[in-house]
Amino acid sequence: MANGPMDRRAFGEQPFRPNGSVTDQSTEYTGRYVVLLDPSNQESGLNALRSSADIASVERVRGTEAANVAELLERPDVSVLFEDLNAAVVEVRPEQRHALVTTAEAEPSIIAAEPERMVYALPITAPQQAPTEFFPAFRSDEDVVARHTRAEIAAGQGPSWIEDTWTWGLQAIRADLSSLTGRGVKIAVLDTGVDTDHPDFAGRIEATESFVPGETVEDGHGHGTHCIGTAAGPAGPGQGPRYGVAPEAQILAAKVLSNAGSGTDGQILAGMAWAVAHGARVISMSLGARVRPGELFPQTYEILARRTLERGTVIVAAAGNDSHRPQDIWPVSRPANCPSILAVAALDKAIAPTFFSNAGINGQGGEINIAAPGWQVYSAAPGGGYKHQSGTSMATPHVAGVLALLAQANPNASAADLMAGLKSGAFPLTQPLRDVGAGLLQAP
The missing domain is CATH 3.40.50.200 (Peptidase S8/S53 domain)
Structure with a gap:
């Protein structure tokens, strides 16, 4: 788990209910934001984020470039822009989050901004009860x-x-x-x-x-x-x-x-x-x-x-x-x-x-x-x-x-x-x- 102002949650810590769903809603957030920019005015959106949320370093990912994306996403001093989708994962200090949300609401080049959440595989951990009804077997062509x-x-x-x-x-x-x-x-x-x-x-x-x-x-x-x-x-x-x-x-x-x-x-x-x-x-x-x-x-x-x-x-x-x-x-x-x-x-x-x-x-x-x-x-x-x-x-x-x-x-x-x-x-x-x-x- 990366150290930094976001207090990033370690993978695998999230508790599960017996049927596989998450029990603790309060700790699903990482502290980062996912921000969507207007494709026709991407730079204006980035500049607005830089000024409002004090975002200094933005790493751009283009096309199939992906070799170091995992590490970039973990760095607390870097925000990552996926240019093909005009979407960014933004590092924001806690005291700057309100400013980011306010800017996103007022700036037309920012389409949406939402807190980043944890996401999970969806296996079944409950007892796998069999269906209560069965039907006669048949087989032909x-x-x-x-x-x-x-x-x-x-x-x-x-x-x-x-x-x-x-x-x-x-x-x-x-x-x-x-x-x-x-x-x-x-x-x-x-x-x-x-x-x-x-x-x-x-x-x-x-x-x-x-x-x-x-x-x-x-x-x-x-x-x-x-x-x-x-x-x-x-x-x-x-x-x-x-x-x-x-x-x-x-x-x-x-x-x-x-x-x-x-x-x-x-x-x-x-x-x-x-x-x-x-x-x-x-x-x-x-x-x-x-x-x-x-x-x-x-x-x-x-x-x-x-x-x-x-x-x-x-x-x-x-x-x-x-x-x-x-x-x-x-x-x-x-x-x-x-x-x-x-x-x-x-x-x-x-x-x-x-x-x-x-x-x-x-x-x-x-x-x-x-x-x-x-x-x-x-x-x-x-x-x-x-x-x-x-x-x-x-x-x-x-x-x-x-x-x-x-x-x-x-x-x-x-x-x-x-x-x-x-x-x-x-x-x-x-x-x-x-x-x-x-x-x-x-x-x-």
Whole structure:
């Protein structure tokens, strides 16, 4: 942890509730600010910040430059400007914070300024209770299976799954019936890194970068490797059923969360800028922070999401795992609660919302957009192995993979077109929109 006026919080200290949500809201802030500047008047915004908040040193990051960004973000004497996104992570002494906020409100070249917060991986740490209902197994040719599955879903039931060849999640989203592979499409996964030596990823990882000080991109947590596997695992894995949605997509792995599973908004921003500069069509973020009922979405993430959409990149994020249904339901986490970011809910094997999946109860951007398999999902693990995990984190890369398939099928589509196509292609479910959005994710 860097020493300095911000009293930066050490990674991994944040306490968790048994179901994986953050308990201590008062210590989620780092002391820095994320500031968005008017692209047409960036220098005026920087000058206003320098004069009001006594910001002396600004380091500029351009394009794919990222070699020393992690260290720059930790330095208490430096603010970092990501020029491609016109966004800065600003160091501000406590006595200058009021001046910065006042300046941001009055200066037209400053679009938004918000306190930087901690962000977390979203695993499930509660006992992984099995669904209370099971249904008779069936197996025939794939078309018959697909028809039966949809009939049962429409009737409010769900199938049992035989996973000899395909994971249940890939069957549920019809990836087993798609001829698309994601070839030529880049998926960026912002997470805890990746096992670069995993044999299933050989020749598939185009670029990696760590934005966590003192840690390489190697995944000491497991969360990132698992998510990358679901989004872009191979057609023929070394062991078990196929688990990757887009087996020929190119992988961009950005480590924005530490091996303890935590990071900062600034690290996420750095990963976003790096991914966009590398030409990612999809950014998958199985991470977030809990929000309270009635809390508005963060302006900084929303504006950044709009800017990435304009550059052809769709952002998809996990809705969060704070709920314990049916009694305790929490709103969609940030940054998934932004209108321009796709929020993904988790479904169990009965094609019903998992007990932990958050819901669209805040509105104003905090809606669930789509639902995907997020229960006992089989995918890659560090050390060349495999494991099952549950969470909206596991649902999210299913969506990222399908977006890559859509981008392959429609190479000239805008990011807005890809988002619209994803939602219009979903299979409607009987559960409330607040829980499942457009419905069950479907591969084209």
